Amino acid sequence: MKGELEVLNGGLITTVQDHGRHGYRKYGVPVSGVMDDHSCRLVNWLVGNSQHSPVIELTLMGGMFKFHSDAVVGISGAEAEVTVDKKSVALNKTIRIKKSEILEIGRITAGCRVYLAIAGDWDIEQVMGSYSTCLAAKFGGFQGRPLKKGDRIRWQCDQQKAVERMVPKKLLPHFSTRQTIRIIEGAEWDLMSEKQKPVFLETDFSISSQSNRMGIRLEGTFTKLKSREEMVSSPVVPGIIQLPSSGLPIILMKDAQSIGGYPRIAKVIDADLWRLGQIWTNNTIRFEHVSFKKAQELSKNYDELMSKLNFINLI
Amino acid sequence: MSRSLQINGAAWTVSVLGERALLIKPEENNVELSLIHLGTEVLEKAGLHQVTDIIPAYNSIALIYDRLTEDPDKEVQEIQSKLKKISTSEISPQIHKVPVCYELGLDWECVEKCTGLKRKEVIKKHMNSNYSVAMMGFIPGFLYLSGLDEKISCPRKAEPRTKIPAGSVGIAGNQTGVYSLESPGGWQIIGRTPNSFFDPKMNPPSEVKPGDKIEFYSISESEFKKLRTEEGL
Numbered sequence: 001m002k003g004e005l006e007v008l009n010g011g012l013i014t015t016v017q018d019h020g021r022h023g024y025r026k027y028g029v030p031v032s033g034v035m036d037d038h039s040c041r042l043v044n045w046l047v048g049n050s051q052h053s054p055v056i057e058l059t060l061m062g063g064m065f066k067f068h069s070d071a072v073v074g075i076s077g078a079e080a081e082v083t084v085d086k087k088s089v090a091l092n093k094t095i096r097i098k099k100s101e102i103l104e105i106g107r108i109t110a111g112c113r114v115y116l117a118i119a120g121d122w123d124i125e126q127v128m129g130s131y132s133t134c135l136a137a138k139f140g141g142f143q144g145r146p147l148k149k150g151d152r153i154r155w156q157c158d159q160q161k162a163v164e165r166m167v168p169k170k171l172l173p174h175f176s177t178r179q180t181i182r183i184i185e186g187a188e189w190d191l192m193s194e195k196q197k198p199v200f201l202e203t204d205f206s207i208s209s210q211s212n213r214m215g216i217r218l219e220g221t222f223t224k225l226k227s228r229e230e231m232v233s234s235p236v237v238p239g240i241i242q243l244p245s246s247g248l249p250i251i252l253m254k255d256a257q258s259i260g261g262y263p264r265i266a267k268v269i270d271a272d273l274w275r276l277g278q279i280w281t282n283n284t285i286r287f288e289h290v291s292f293k294k295a296q297e298l299s300k301n302y303d304e305l306m307s308k309l310n311f312i313n314l315i
Numbered sequence: 316m317s318r319s320l321q322i323n324g325a326a327w328t329v330s331v332l333g334e335r336a337l338l339i340k341p342e343e344n345n346v347e348l349s350l351i352h353l354g355t356e357v358l359e360k361a362g363l364h365q366v367t368d369i370i371p372a373y374n375s376i377a378l379i380y381d382r383l384t385e386d387p388d389k390e391v392q393e394i395q396s397k398l399k400k401i402s403t404s405e406i407s408p409q410i411h412k413v414p415v416c417y418e419l420g421l422d423w424e425c426v427e428k429c430t431g432l433k434r435k436e437v438i439k440k441h442m443n444s445n446y447s448v449a450m451m452g453f454i455p456g457f458l459y460l461s462g463l464d465e466k467i468s469c470p471r472k473a474e475p476r477t478k479i480p481a482g483s484v485g486i487a488g489n490q491t492g493v494y495s496l497e498s499p500g501g502w503q504i505i506g507r508t509p510n511s512f513f514d515p516k517m518n519p520p521s522e523v524k525p526g527d528k529i530e531f532y533s534i535s536e537s538e539f540k541k542l543r544t545e546e547g548l
Contacts, residue, residue: 022367022381027513027521028451127515137455137496139515187330187338233450233459235370235377237333259372259452270334295334296383 003069003120003155008102010148011063013213016122016141018054021130025258031238032132032140033254035213035277036113039077042171043117045309046074046094048163054124054131056116056147060280062105063147065116071097072119072162078111078278079175092167110175111278120157135213135255171305173278178204182272183287184295186240188263191225199223200265204284205249213255215242216276218285222247225263236260239268251276271298318391322354322398329391334383337390340375348447348461349406351376352526356406361397371525372450408447410528413493413508415484416539417441421504422472426486429469429503438533440464441505446491446529456495456513456521460529463491475501482507484531493529495521509534509542 007014019040020033034040034057044053062080073095075082082089083104089095097103105114124131124142133141142151192200200222208217224247236242240252242262251268252260253276268276269290279285290298320327325341332338339358341350355371358378368379384390417438420426427434446460468489476499479485483494485502492502495513508531512523523529534542 022379024520025368025379026370026451026525027519028453028455028457029520030455128518128520134455134515136498137513137515184331184334187332232373233452234372234375235332235336235338237336237377237379239333257453258368258370258377259450267333292331292334299334299383 001069001157003071003118003157004067005071005103005118005153006066006068007063007147007149007151007153008066009064010146010151011058011105012061013059014063014147015057015133015135015145016054016124016131016147016153017057017133018052018131020254021128021132021134021140024128028258029128030134030136030214030255030257032130032134034113034115034132035254036077036115036274037277038171038173038274039113039115039277041306041309042076042092042167043074043115046076046092046163046165046167047072047117047119048165049117049119053117054122054141056153058105058114058116060108060112062107062114064102064104066102067097067099068152069099072157073097073103074117074165075105075114076167077113077115077173078108080108080114081106092172094163094165111173112280113277118153118155118157119162120155123154123156171309173275175278177283179275179279179283179285180288181275181285182269182290182295182298183241183266184269184290184292186264186266187234188231188243189265191243191263192265193226196223196225201287201289204286206284207279207281208248209281211280213253215253215256216251216279218249218251220248222249231261231263233259233261234264236264237267239270239273240264241266241268253277269295269298271295271302318387320391320395322357325350325354327354329387329394331384331387332377335380337378337380337384337387338375339378344374346374348373348449352408352447353406355526357398357401358394360401361394363394363397370450406526408526408528409524410530411523412530412532413510414534414538414542415442415506415508415531416534416536417506418536419507419539421476421483422485423505425472426467426469426503426505430467432467437467437505440467441486441491442531442533446531448523448525448527448529449490450525451521451523454494454496454498455515456511457498458493458495458512458523458529460491460493461489463489465489469503471501472503475499479504480507481511482509484508507539509539509546511546
C-alpha cells in the first residue's frame with residue numbers, strides 16, 4: 001500500500017534523519033543523524049521499522065501533517081501535546097491514522113526534540129549511505145533542507161507488518177531540568193590545572209540559546225585554561241567537549257565538523273549522548289567523571305537492554 | 316592510557332578518542348605532514364575490523380569504529396598484526412591542477428597591506444608553490460592546503476563573512492584553502508576557482524583526498540565564467 005503525508009506546518013527545524021552518515025568524514029562530511037538516538041530507536045520500534053529507517057525530527061515548536069492515506073505512526077522523545085484531528089493521542093504508543101486526518105504535534109513542554117516514525121519504506125533516497133539531512137552542505141534527507149509547508153513524504157507499507165506496541169516505562173526518558181551527564185577524559189584533559197578539574201566537575205552549566213545541531217554551548221562561571229598555546233586542528237567526534245579561550249565549553253553534536261581546533265578536555269560518554277539531544281535553555285547540566293572502562297560497560301549494558309526490545313510485542 | 320604502534324619504522328602512540336574511536340599520533344613532535352598521510356594510507360590498506368572512518372589531521376589520525384573498542388593494548392596488537400601484511404611503498408600522491416581567477420578575490424586591499432606586497436607578486440607566489448591537501452573539513456569539501464609561501468601569510472579576518480561564494484580560494488595564517496561550498500568564513504579571499512571539490516551525488520564525494528597535491532594556475536574572468544558553465548554551475 002502506498003502512503004503519503006503533506007506538511008501543513010514545518011515548525012522550527014524539522015528534518016529527516018537516521019542514525020547518521022559514516023565513512024565520509026575525511027572529506028569533511030559530518031555524521032549528521034538524530035540528536036537523540038534513543039528516541040529514534042523507540043519510534044522505529046513502535047511502528048515495526050528497521051533501526052536504519054529514517055524518522056522525522058521536530059525541534060521545540062512541533063509541526064502539523066495531513067495524511068493522504070492510512071498510516072501507522074509512532075511518536076517519542078520530548079513531551080508535547082499531540083492530537084489527531086484535534087483529539088489527544090498518547091505518545092510512546094503505536095498510533096493508527098486514517099486517510100485525511102491531521103496530526104498535530106504541539107509546542108514542546110519538556111525536552112527539545114520529538115521524533116515521528118511512519119511504518120514502511122520511505123520514498124527518500126540515501127545519500128552516501130544515509131537518509132540524514134546534512135544542513136551545512138544542503139544534501140540528504142528531504143532535498144537537503146528542513147521540511148516546510150507543502151512538502152510531501154511518500155512511503156510503501158506492507159499491511160502484514162502492522163504492529164501494536166507501547167514503550168516499556170523503564171525506557172522512557174526523564175526530563176529533569178537539572179541533569180548529570182557522565183564524561184570521560186579528553187585528549188587535552190590535562191590542560192586543565194589540578195584546581196580547575198574539580199571546578200569543571202562542580203559547575204552547574206546553563207545552556208546557551210546559540211546551541212544547535214552542531215554543538216551545545218554552555219554558560220557558567222568556569223575559569224579559562226592557563227595555556228594559551230594554539231592547538232593544531234585535530235580529529236573530533238560527537239560528544240567531545242571543546243574548551244575555547246572564552247572559557248565556555250562547547251559539546252560537539254551530530255552536525256559538528258570532523259576536525260576541531262580547540263582543546264578536547266572531555267567527552268560525554270556514548271550512553272549519555274542522546275540525553276543532550278533533549279536539552280534546551282531551561283536545563284542546567286553538571287558533569288560526572290567516569291573511567292573509560294565504566295563508559296564502555298554503560299554502552300554495553302545499554303545495547304543489551306535495547307536489543308531485548310526486538311522480542312517484545314505488547315498488544 | 317596510550318600504547319605504542321609501529322608504522323613504517325616510525326613509532327606512534329595510540330590513545331582513546333572515545334568509546335568507539337582511537338587517536339593515533341607520531342611519538343615525535345612536529346612531524347612532516349607526509350608522515351601522517353603515509354600512515355593514513357597504510358591504515359586504510361590494512362582493512363581494520365569494523366573501522367568506518369580514518370581521518371587524518373595535522374599531527375594525528377583518528378580511527379572511528381562501529382563497535383566499542385577493546386582495551387587500547389589489545390587494539391594495538393590487532394592493528395599491528397594487520398599492518399604486517401601491508402607493503403611499505405611510498406605513496407605517489409595524485410596531482411590536481413586547479414584554475415583560479417584571482418580577479419575575483421574579495422580581500423586584495425587587506426592582503427596587500429598585510430604582506431606589503433603588490434597583488435601581482437602575491438599571485439605569483441601563490442601559484443609557484445606546490446600544496447598538500449592537509450585535511451578536509453570544517454564544511455564538506457573544504458580543502459586545507461599546506462605549503463604556503465610564508466611571505467604571503469595573512470591573519471584571518473577579524474569579522475568573518477556570513478557568506479563566502481563556492482570556489483573561493485583564501486589565505487589564513489600560513490595555510491591556503493578552497494571553499495567547495497558557499498558558507499560563512501573568515502579567510503582572506505584572493506580568488507575563485509570554477510572547479511568544485513564536493514559533489515554528494517558522487518562516490519566518493521570528492522576527487523580530492525587528504526594527501527593529494529594541488530597546483531594553482533591563473534585564469535581570466537571570462538575563462539572562469541566559461542569553465543563554470545561547463546561544470547554546470
